[in-house]
Amino acid sequence: MSLSNDEIPQLIYLAFGPTTYHQEACFSIVSALAHLRNTPGQALQIQVFTDDPAPYALLPVTVHVLDEQTRHLWNQPHGYHFRSKHVALRQVLDHYKKAVLIDTDTFFRTSPAALMHRVETGTLLCNAFGGRYDHNTHCPLYTKLHGLLQQRGLADDGMPLVNSGVIGLTAQDSAILDRSIALMDECYPLAREAYSLEEFCLAVVAASTLKLSECTDVIHHYWSHKKQFRAKIQAWLHKHGADPLSHAALADIQNVSDQLPRPPLLHRLSYKVMSLTLPSQQRQFARELLYGSYPYANEFDRACATAWWDKARENMDQRHGHLGPEQLRRCLRRPGLRLTLGSRRKEVEQHLLATHKD
Structure with missing residues (x-):
C-alpha cells in the first residue's frame, strides 16, 4: 500500500554556520540512506533547513534556504539559537503526520525505519534519557528554575531529563512543542547560562503527558569526542564527497x-x-x-x-x-x-x- 504524501515519515536537519556542521549533516544523511537499503519498501523524506544549499546538491533531500532574518525571528525573543529546533519541527508537523528532527553530529547505526517505527502518538522520541532532575542541584537549571517549576507543579526532583539530539513526534502531539517554546521564552532570562535549556524545557512539558522513548541503538550522537569523529567524517568526505551515493561511498559508511x-x-x-x-x-x-x-x-x-x-x-x-x-x-x-x-x-x-x- 502506498502512502499519501503527508504520511511519509520526515527526517529533519538544521544546519547553519561553519563548514563542519554541513559536513556532519551530509555524512549523517548518507548514513541514513546507506542503512535504509536494508529495509526495502520503507518510505522516507529528508528535509534540510540551512543557510547554504550547496553542500546538499548531490543528495536526495528537500532544502529550505533560511535567510538571516528568518533565523533571527525563529530565535526570538531572546536570541536563543536552540529555540529554532522546536520551531522547525513544529512547522513540519503542520504538514506531515510523523517527523524526527536530528542534530548534525549524528550518524545511523541501522535503518532510519527503526527510528520512525518508534514515533507513536503519546510518545516523545529522544536520543537518550539523562539522569534525574535532582542529580545536579548546583546547575542553573536547578538553582534558577526549581522553585518556579515546583510552584506550578511542572517538575519534581525525580523528573527524567532527555538528550534532544533526536526529537520525534507525531502531528497529534505537536502542541508539546508550543508549550516547550513558551517555557523556553519564559525561562531563558532566568537561566540564560544553561546550555541545555532547550532539551530541559522539552523534558518538563513532556513529563506529565507523554511516554519517553530513546534510540541510542539506532543513532550514534557524538556530542563528546567531536574532534575524532569529525576527522573520520572529513576523511570519508575527502574520499567520496564528489560522489557520495556511489556504491563505494555507501559501503564505506560501515567503516x-x-x-x-x-x-x-x-x-x-x-x-x-x-x-x-x-x-x-x-x-x-x-x-x-x-x-x-x-x-x-x-x-x-x-x-x-x-x-x-x-x-x-x-x-x-x-x-x-x-x-x-x-x-x-x-x-x-x-x-x-x-x-x-x-x-x-x-x-x-x-x-x-x-x-x-x-
Whole structure:
C-alpha cells in the first residue's frame, strides 16, 4: 500500500554556520540512506533547513534556504539559537503526520525505519534519557528554575531529563512543542547560562503527558569526542564527497565506526608503562599522542591522528597549564616517548608547534 504524501515519515536537519556542521549533516544523511537499503519498501523524506544549499546538491533531500532574518525571528525573543529546533519541527508537523528532527553530529547505526517505527502518538522520541532532575542541584537549571517549576507543579526532583539530539513526534502531539517554546521564552532570562535549556524545557512539558522513548541503538550522537569523529567524517568526505551515493561511498559508511580508535590492549599497557618515565603531568598527554600515532588498519581511524594530538594538547593545557614550545620539544624528546613514537615523533612535533598558540 502506498502512502499519501503527508504520511511519509520526515527526517529533519538544521544546519547553519561553519563548514563542519554541513559536513556532519551530509555524512549523517548518507548514513541514513546507506542503512535504509536494508529495509526495502520503507518510505522516507529528508528535509534540510540551512543557510547554504550547496553542500546538499548531490543528495536526495528537500532544502529550505533560511535567510538571516528568518533565523533571527525563529530565535526570538531572546536570541536563543536552540529555540529554532522546536520551531522547525513544529512547522513540519503542520504538514506531515510523523517527523524526527536530528542534530548534525549524528550518524545511523541501522535503518532510519527503526527510528520512525518508534514515533507513536503519546510518545516523545529522544536520543537518550539523562539522569534525574535532582542529580545536579548546583546547575542553573536547578538553582534558577526549581522553585518556579515546583510552584506550578511542572517538575519534581525525580523528573527524567532527555538528550534532544533526536526529537520525534507525531502531528497529534505537536502542541508539546508550543508549550516547550513558551517555557523556553519564559525561562531563558532566568537561566540564560544553561546550555541545555532547550532539551530541559522539552523534558518538563513532556513529563506529565507523554511516554519517553530513546534510540541510542539506532543513532550514534557524538556530542563528546567531536574532534575524532569529525576527522573520520572529513576523511570519508575527502574520499567520496564528489560522489557520495556511489556504491563505494555507501559501503564505506560501515567503516566509519562509532568507536574511538584505540590501540590494542597490549600497546595501551606498554604506553602506560612508558609514561611512568615522564613527569606525572605529562603522562596522559603522552598516551593520547601515542593513541593518535598508532598505525590503525582502518583508514578512517588513521585519519584521527591530528585530532588525537590536538586533543592531547588541549587536555594538557587545561589540566596543567600551557606547555610552551621548548617544553613541548623537551617532552617529545625524552627517551621513552621518543622511542615509542619512533618515526612519527617529528610529525607530531611539527604539527603541535604549527598549531601552537602563544
